[in-house]
Amino acid sequence: MNKSFTSSVKRKILIVDDTPDNLRLLDKTLTNQGYEVQCAINGELALIGAGAEVPDLILLDIKMPGLDGYQVCQRLKAQAQTCEIPVIFLSALDEAIDKVKAFTVGGVDYITKPFQIEEVLARVENQLALQxxxxxxxxxxxxxxxxxxxxxxxxxxxxxxxxxxxxxxxxxxxxxxxxxxxxxxxxxxxxxxxxxxxxxxxxxxxxxxxxxxxxxxxxxxxxxxxxxxxxxxxxxxxxxxxxxxxxxxxxxxxxxxxxxxxxxxxxxxxxxxxxxxxxxxxxxAEEKLIFGALHDDLTNLPNRNLLMERLELALKQAQRQTDYLFAVMFIDLDRFKIVNDSLGHDVGDQLLVAIARKLETLIRATDIVARLGGDEFIILLDHLQDINDAIRIAERICLELNSPFLIENRQVFTTASIGIVLSSPYYQAASELLRDADIAMYRAKEAGKARYEIFDRVMHAHAVNQLQLESDLRDAIAHQELLVNYQPIISLTTGKLTGFEALLRWEHPSRGFVSPAEFIPIAEETGLIITIGEWILREACRQLHTWQLQHQLSNSLTISVNLSSKQLREPTLIKKIEQIINETKLNSSCLKLELTESMLIDNIEAVISTMSQLRGKEIHLSIDDFGTGFSCLSYLHRFPINTLKIDRSFVNRIGEENENLGIVKTIITLAHELGMDAIAEGVETQQQVNQLKALGCDQAQGYFFSKPLSGESAELFIATHKI
Missing domain, CATH: 3.30.450.20 (PAS domain)
Known part of the structure; x- marks a missing residue:
């Protein structure tokens, strides 16, 4: 700026607006910029304030009770004392005729609501410089x-x-x-x-x-x-x-x-x-500020602020025109975290930019693609004939994202899960559209990823139920509603009880029994599994040590406890397990921790390090549900595993014309060749027991021997079975 337009004198600004939130926002912002600010909530007070202490500039709302902004400006211009004060109009009116009227009555500038505060500051600075x-x-x-x-x-x-x-x-x-x-x-x-x-x-x-x-x-x-x-x-x-x-x-x-x-x-x-x-x-500079406030820094796509404005406009148009149809598409990249963790955030950022440019080529000129944050993108599909228009674009996106992106001379693969929501009179706010598109996107992820799902009311009911279940689960932890059941594990060689698997159970005060399959995923997603996992480990170790003392079992009985993927990644896991073993006085060789295959292949070196530390403390390790997850055969010999547990899906059908007999035999042979023992899960018939014995399986558990038992029933089982 030319020096002739600057001043060290503190400038006075009068803000006239009947909306308190606007007054507070402008007052705070301008005061922080070093201006002396006066406020008036109507035209009469504005005239009194301007006459008593003449400001250097007035920000004047048009639509106000009593005198409107045009009348106030006319009166100011009619008085010698205030006629030279520059007036900037603030209004939601955006028609050319309104602006011309504003300039006709003496205004020097016009800012359309909702305003961007950067724009207000720039225009105030301009007018004061001009003054x-x-x-x-x-x-x-x-x-x-x-x-x-x-x-x-x-x-x-x-x-x-x-x-x-x-x-x-x-x-x-x-x-x-x-x-x-x-x-x-x-x-x-x-x-x-x-x-x-x-x-x-x-x-x-x-x-x-x-x-x-x-x-x-x-x-x-x-x-x-x-x-x-x-x-x-x-x-x-x-x-x-x-x-x-x-x-x-x-x-x-x-x-x-x-x-x-x-x-x-x-x-x-x-x-x-x-x-x-x-x-x-x-x-x-002003335009750059406004652009930056409404666009994503990385991709230059519209950001959440601009997206929400456009969604609100689309909703208003849909309310005016009954035949106007639009859709919102929520896109979340699958396994994007793996790209960041393995190739670095720079490659991840380049991938996001490449995907942004790709999405721009896949939509129509009337559509908008925005970045919500992270690896989440939103597309507003405008002027649709029916839902099939949105489906065709979703299918095109899924197909295109299946092809690799070339980033820094390497191929980077990703796919997308897409949720689609269609406009309807049901929606009153943009946030509701995003919420339901998000719900549909998560349903697409649950259904296998790299696909799309269309939102319906059932999804919303499910989401509400999941949210309530999460709240109830937090209460259950606080009020100690969770229980541990114990399923016996039997030696197929001696027929004796060798240990128990600790299984989590929840008796809801009003819903009754809640299946682990229903609440464990919620616990995993929210991180509650860390607290729950620590609790069940402590309770299982305490219970086993109590039985050992009561029945003089020495260290002949073991307890198996499932470990979650989040627990395995906890940096304090080893320290917590040591603390629990010390508190419960259980011999560490009596504790077996069960992990799934999918947990082992994520960051293999770190997993092997953690497992080796556990084995160094004589804690036994098992792979649960072996054969159903991602194959880890190429790494199996590197893991310090004691036991492979054969999944019930293989065991349940070995009696049906020996359908899975070859798979079960292979797992048992593999375990023995690697120095491990094999435990069969889900054993329900004598025929299955006989075949497992013939294959050399070491141990088994299932309803044939016993269903999961309460602590009291498990103690009775110990008393009535040879150990």
């Missing part, structure tokens, strides 16, 4: 007029002195840092200075053949003409507006245009003097 410039220009004009008078007197005394004075005026005019032009009353340029030529891109001889309308932006001419008319009629002595000029090569230059009429001794208009302050750099 300072206007004062400086007034002084300059007065000085020029004084010099003309002095030169007239000097002319009577000496032509030499007049020549010197004219030269000083010429230099002042030519060297002024602001573009200055003298024009005829019909707008033709008579004289222009160097700065004006540089701003317009025209040499002076070409400008002298043009009028101000020739170089003005077509959209700005109507407002400027209205002000010129007021000048000629004597309603105002000068005006200043934000205006755009077109340079010789067609570029748009943003500036503050100030025009004054020069009158003769009889007060007749003689010519116009215009000054143009180039604010293109400031305007560009």
């Amino acid at each position: 300072a410039a206007k004062k400086e220009i007034t002084l300059l004009n007065a000085e020029l007029e004084q010099r003309i008078n002095q030169r007239t007197e000097q002319l009577k005394r000496a032509n030499v002195e007049l020549t010197e004075s004219e030269e000083q005026f010429r230099l002042t005019f030519e060297m002024a840092p602001i573009g200055i032009a003298i024009q005829t009353l019909d707008g033709k340029f008579i004289r222009v200075n160097k700065a004006f030529c540089e701003t317009s891109g025209y040499p002076s001889e070409e400008l002298l053949e043009k009028t101000w309308m020739d170089i003005s932006h077509p959209d700005d001419i109507a407002v400027a003409l209205a002000y010129h008319q007021k000048l000629y009629q004597g309603e105002i002595s000068d005006f200043q507006i934000e205006s755009r000029h077109l340079t010789k090569d067609g570029k748009v230059v943003y500036g503050i245009l100030q025009v004054a009429v020069v009158r003769d001794a009889e007060q007749k208009p003689v010519h116009l003097i215009s000054q143009f302050l180039d604010i293109s750099a400031r305007k560009l």
Whole structure:
């Protein structure tokens, strides 16, 4: 900014708005910027406040009870004390006629609600700078007029002195840092200075053949003409507006245009003097601020703020037009965390940018793709004929994202789970659309990923139920509603009891028994499994040590406890297990921790390190449900595992024409060759027991021997079975 437009004096700003939230936001923001702020909640108080202590600028709402903004502005302009105060209108009205009316009654600028605070600050700064410039220009004009008078007197005394004075005026005019032009009353340029030529891109001889309308932006001419008319009629002595000029090569230059009429001794208009302050750099910075507030830094896609605005507009249009249909598509990348963890966040960021560009090519010109955050994208599909339009785009996205992206000379693979929600009168807010599209997206993930799901009301009911179940689960932990059941594990060689598997159970006070398959995934997702897992481990160890003391079992009985993937990744896992063993006084060799295959292949080296530390403390390790997860055969020999547990899905059918007999035999053989023992789960018949014995299986558990038992029933089972 030119130094002539700055000031060290603390500027006073009056804010007039009948909305308290707007007053508070603007008051706080402007005060933090160093301005002295006054507030008024209606037009009457604004007039009183402006008259008592004249502000440097007024931010004025249009629609208010009592006097509206137009009336307030007219009264301010009608009083000598307040007529020069620049007024910036704030309004949700965005029609051209409203803006013209705002400028007609004396406003200098117009900001449309809902406003961006960066825009307000930039426009306030512009107007205050212009106000300072206007004062400086007034002084300059007065000085020029004084010099003309002095030169007239000097002319009577000496032509030499007049020549010197004219030269000083010429230099002042030519060297002024602001573009200055003298024009005829019909707008033709008579004289222009160097700065004006540089701003317009025209040499002076070409400008002298043009009028101000020739170089003005077509959209700005109507407002400027209205002000010129007021000048000629004597309603105002000068005006200043934000205006755009077109340079010789067609570029748009943003500036503050100030025009004054020069009158003769009889007060007749003689010519116009215009000054143009180039604010293109400031305007560009303002636009960048606004763009940054509404777009994602990484991908340059619209961000949540802009997306929500567009969704609200779509909802309003749907309420006005019953035949208007749109859809929201919620896209979440599958296994994106693995890309970040394995290849680094830089590669992850490049992948997000590549996907953003890909999505832009897959939508129509009327659609919008936005980045919600992380690896989540939203597409607003506008003007649909029916749901099939959205389905076709979703299928195209799924197909395209199946192809690898080339990032830093390597192929990076990802897929997407997509949730689709169609507009309907049911929706009243944009957040509701996002919520339901998110629900549908999670249903797509649960159904196997790399696919889409269309939202229906059943999904919402399920989500509400899941949320309630999570709340109830938190209460269950707090109120100790969770229980541990114990399923016996029997040696197939001796028929004796060798141990128990600790199984989590939940008796809900109103819903009754809640299946682990229903609440364990919620515990995993919310992280509650850490607390629950620690509790069941402590309870199982305490119970086994109690039985060992009561029945003098020494260390012949073991307890198996499932370990979750989140627990396995906990950096304090080893320390917590040591603490529990010490607290319960259980011999660590009596504890077996069960892990699933999928847990083992995620960050293999870290998993092996953790398992080795556990084995170093004589804790036994088992792979649960072996054969049903991701294959880890190539790594199995590296894991310090003691036991493979054969999944019940193989055991249940080995009696049906030996359908799974080969699989079971392979697992048992593999376990023995690696120095492990094998336990069969889900054993229900004598035939299964006989076949497992014949295959050399070491141990078994299932309803044939016993269902999971309460602590009391398990103790009775110990007393009645040989150990």
